[in-house]
Amino acid sequence: MNAFELHQPKDLASAATLAGGGGDLRFLAGGQSILASMKLGLASPDAMIDLSLIPDMKAITVAGGVVKIGAMAKHADVAANADVKKAIPALADLAGGIGDRQVRNMGTIGGSLANSDPAACYPAAALGLGAMIHTNKRNIAADSFFLGLYETALDAGEIITAVSFPVPEKAAYVKFKNSASRFALVGVFVSKGAQGVRVAVTGAASCAFRATALETALANSWTAAACNAVKMSADNLNGDLHASAEYRAHLIPVIAGRAAAAAK
C-alpha cells in the first residue's frame, strides 16, 4: 500500500475541515473495503481521515418508529442490538450476514453506504426501508442516494453521520450469495410500511435499485407467487464470471418471493 498522511480528528468539525483540504482524500470508517482496494492499487489516496475517534457516531437508538444508527456503528453491533432486532429484525439479520464475522467486527454502516458497492447488503436495506441518510451537511433520502457503481449523492468531503430507518410493518432480506466473495449475487430487501411496499435489489446492477414491478406485484398480493409471476428484464443487469444477466433477472423475483414469504 502506498504511503499516505493519516489524520485522526476527534470531532466532526475538524474532520470536515480536513476533508476540505484538497488532494486525493479518503475517509477511513471500518476500512474493510478501502484498505483492500489500496493494497490492490485500486485506490491510492494522499491522505486518509480516520473517523473512528469522533464521539457520538456509533449510537443505535430506536424511538418514534425510527431506528437510527450512527454511521460508525459496526455490523456486528447492529446485528446484536436487541432494540434493532425487535424493531426491524430484517435489518439485524441483514447486518449479521454481511461479509464474515471478522469483517462485521470492523465494517460500518456509513462506510458501506458511502462505498455503494454494487453487491453490498446495506444499500438494499436503505432503499428497501426508505431510509434517510444524515450527513454533516444535510439529509438525503435513500431513493436519491445511490447513483451508480461506487457512486453516491455525497459531495466530496461530505460525511455520513447516521442513518434513520422507519420501522415497517414487516420486512425481510434474502441474500443469494456469490459462492466466491460471499457478497450478494442477488439480494432482495422487501418491506411494507408507511411508505407502502418497497422492494430493493442489490448485487444485480451497477448499484442497488428498487424493483417497481415487484413492488406493484407485492402491493397487490403479498405472496411468493406474485413475485414469481413477474418477469424481470435482463437489460442493465450485471453479467459476469459468476452469473449472467439473464440468470440474475430470473433470480430477482425468486429471491423477492422468498423474502416476502419470510417477512415479519
Next chain:
Amino acid sequence: MKADGIGARVTRKEDHRFLTGNGQYTDDIILPRQTYAAFVRSPHAHATINGINSAAAAAMPGVVAIFTGKDIEESKIGGLPCGWGITSKDGTPAIEPAHPILCIGKARYVGDHVAVVIAETAEQARAAADVMDVDYGILPAVVSTGTAAASKTAVHDQAPNNVCYTWGHGDEAGVKAAFEKAHHISTLDLINQRLAPNAMEPRAANAVYDRSSESYTLYVANQNPHVERLLMCAFVLGIPEHKMRVVAPDVGGGFGSKIFVYAEETVLVWASKRVNRPIKWTADRTEAFLSDAHGRDHVTKAQLAMDKDGKFLGFRVDTTAAMGAYLSTFSTAVPTILYGTLLAGQYTTPSIYVEVTAVFTNTAPVDAYRGAGRPEATYVVERMVEVAARDMKLDPAEIRRRNFIRTFPYATPVGLTYDVGDYDATLDSAIKMADVAGFAARRAASEARGMKRGLGYSSYIEACGLAPSNVAGALGARAGLFESGEVRVHPTGKVEVFTGSHSHGQGHETTFAQVVADKLGIPIEDVSISHGDTGKVLFGMGTYGSRSLAVGGSAIVKAVDKVIAKGKKIAAHLLEASDTDIEFVNGEFIVKGTDKKVPFASVSLTAYVPHNYPLDKLEPGLNENAFYDPTNFTYPAGTHICEVEVDPQTGKVEICAFTAVDDFGNIINPMIVEGQVHGGVAQGLGQALLEDCIYDPESGQLLTASYMDYAMPRADDFPNFKVGNNVTACTHNPLGVKGCGEAGAIGSPPAFINAVTDAIGVKHIDMPATPERVWRAMQSAAHA
C-alpha cells in the same frame, strides 16, 4: 495394541507448536542482511519482450539489484527441467521447449517472470517492480485447451500446432473389435476443469550464499527438498549438490503445488551469490493464482461398449490435456502415466485404449494437484459407468457389481497389476452406511418441499505409493522413486528418525513415530522424526502420490529392522547366547525360552559404551539407514456415495450427505487417516461444486485471481462426512499400507456429479455445478 503404537488414535506431536504460534514457516525466517525480491510479471498472455528499461526502477529507494532475462541468457544457465519424458504414439519424443527462469525474448502467460527486483524491503522491491518499463509486443494468445491444436498461433515455435505429444496406451484394435460386437455403446463428453491448488501458505523462498564455505542455503516451501536440490543443482544452476542445502521447514499445505522446481526460488539462489546477501520472496495470493502450477484441465470424449447384460467389453478415451505455457516438473506424466493406467477402475473391462494429446496454451503450467491424473481418470470412469447404468436401465450399484474385479492379483489391460482388494465389501458397506435403502423416502420428502434429490456413487481406485523405480524409469521417469530412512538410536535409547518424506500437514511426526515406537517397544515420546532438510536427511524423494507411509514408512521399518538385528547381536553378547536365540519383544531382547533379557536402552548404551562388546565382530554405535524401493504401486480403493438436494428455482445444490468407505490397507493412526479423507473429500467436492480457474478465452487474462472470484470451499459448504474403512492389507510392503492422502479428492467428484445429474434428470453437467449451470441444465431438460 500398544496405546501409542500402530493402530492407535494418537494425538499429534506437531500440534503444540502449530497451536501456540510456534510453527516456523519459510516467511517467518528473516536472515541477517536480508533483502527482498519482487517479480515483474507479464501482464499479457503472449507477447514479445522488445526491451526493458530498468533505469527508473533502479533509482527507486532501497533497490539493490535488478535482473532480467538478458542476465540469465548471459550467464548461460539451464532452464527448468521436465522430470518425465513421454513418447508419442508415433515414436517421437514429447516436445520440451526451453523454460528459462526469467523470460528471454517472449512472455508466454499472464504472470510469466520477466524480471526480478531486489531491494531492502519487500515494499521497496514491489514499488520498484511496478515502475519497470517493459516494451511488450502483444501477440494473439492460445487459451482454450480444446482448440489449442487448431490455433494459428504457436506458443512455442518448435510446436507449431501446440501439440506437446500424442500418447496412445492400451489395445486400440481390441477396443475396436469390442465396439463392433457391442450390444450398446454409451458415450460421454466431459471437461475436467482447471483448478488452482491454494495451499493456505503461499509459496515462499529465502536463499543465501555463504562466501566462506562457498555454499548456498535455500529455505523453501516445498514437498521434496532433495528433489528440489537435485533438479536445481544438476539441471539449472550447475551447482555441486554438496554446495547446496535445501530446507523445507514447516510448510503450510502443498497438494502437489510445492513439488515442483519453480522459477522464483531458482532465481533467488542464482542471484544470492551475485548480490551476496540473502534474498527472500513470498507470493501474495494473486501471484499464487497466477504462477503456482494449476491442476486438471482435460477435455475428454469417452465411449464404453457393453453386452446385453451391462458387462463392459471395451472402453475408449480420447483426452486433450493442457500443459500450459511450459512443461512443469512432472506435467507430462500426469495425464499419461498417472491417468491412462487407471482407466480400468475397479472393473474387468477387457480392452481399453486411451489417447492423450497434450497441448501448450498461454496459461500457467499445469502439473500434479492432489490426485494428479487419478482424479481425472476416476472422473471419466465413474461418470461413464453412471451413464452406462442409465442407458442400460440398471441400478448404478448393480452395474458396478456386474463388472467388479474379484480375483487378485489382477493385471489390467492398461499396465497395472492390482495386488489385492475387495470391492464388493466396500460398496456394500458404503450402501449400508449411506442408508441407500432410505433414499426413496428422503427423495419423496424433498419433492414434497419442491426440491429435487439425487444420489450418486463412485467406486474409485488409485495407484499410489509411487513406485518401483525401474518401472517408472521404463515409463519415462527421470528420477528414482524410492525413499530413505535413517534410525539413529542415542546411547540412552532415545531415537531420532530421519526420513526423506516431507510432512506439510500429513502428521508424519506422529504416524512415523508410532511405527517406530511400536516396533522398538519404546514410548512415542522417545522418538522424534526429522525431515525437510538436505543437511540432515540422507536423501529423499519427498511427499506426493500418497507415498509417504507406503514408501517412506517402509524405509523406516527396514532401518528399524536393521537396528533390531544389530541389537540382537549386542544382546547375544551381553546374555552370552547365540544371535539366533535372541528375540525382540516389547522393547526387550530375550533369550528364547528363558527369563534372560536385556532392555533396549541397555543395548543402545552398550553400543556407545562398548566396554563389554564384541568389537572384533561388530562396529560400535546403533545407527542404521535403509532405502526402500517398492515392488509395485499400492492400490487404495473405495466407494463414495453422495446425496444432494437441488433447489429447482435457483439451481443451488446442497450436499446433504457424503459417505466414504475406503480400503487403505492397514491403518497406523485412524484419527489422521480420517482427517486426510475429510480434507480430500472437501477438495474433491470443492472442484465439483465451486472451484474453477478461468482464463479469458481471448486475452488469456486470469479472471479468477483472488478469493473474490475463485470460490474456495468454506465450512458451511459441507455437511459432516461419514467415513468408514474396509481393510485388505497391501501384499508387498512391510506395513501392509496403501496410502490415504488423495483418495477423497479422487473419489468424490464423480459421486457428486452422479448425484446432481440423478437429481435433475440430465445426462451430464460439467463441474463446477454452479447454481446457474444447474439451473440452465434444468431449463434445457424441461424444453427438450
Next chain:
Amino acid sequence: MSVNITMKVNGKSVTAAVEASTTLVEFIREHLRLTGTHVGCNTSQCGACTVHVNGRAVKSCNMLVAQAQGADVMTIEGLAAANGDMHPMQAAFKEHHGLQCGFCTPGMVMSACELKGKVTNPSDQEIRACLDGNICRCTGYQNIVTSVKAGLAAMS
C-alpha cells in the same frame, strides 16, 4: 508519514513509530516478530491473520495498526498460559485433530475463541456458519467443527 503507536499486545505494552500505511499484521509479524499470525491472502478473505482487538476477532491484514491505537491486542502467542499449558480451545484442536498443516490454525483458533458467550450449545451447522471468515484447505472443516464445539464447552 510516521505515526506513534501505543497498545497492549498479549498483555505487554508496546510503543513504536511506524508508517501510517502499516497494517496491524505487518506490525505484529515484522515489528514485534510474533510470527504465529499468518498471511494467507492479505485481502481479508482467508482469516489466517485473525487476532483479537479489544476482545473482538478481526482480520489484522485488513486494518491499519493506527486503527488499533490504544487497544488491547491478543495474538495466538498470547493464548496459552505462561507455563505453556494450552488454552482449552487449543487443547480441543489438538484432541480432535482440528489442524493439519497448521497455517490457517492460529486464525481459526482466535476466531473460534471469540464465539464464547456469543453462541450457546451451537449445532455443527451453526458452528460452520460462524467460521465464515476462515478458510482451511486441509481438514475439510469437519474436525475443526468438532474442535470448536469441544473448545467452547471447555471454556464455559
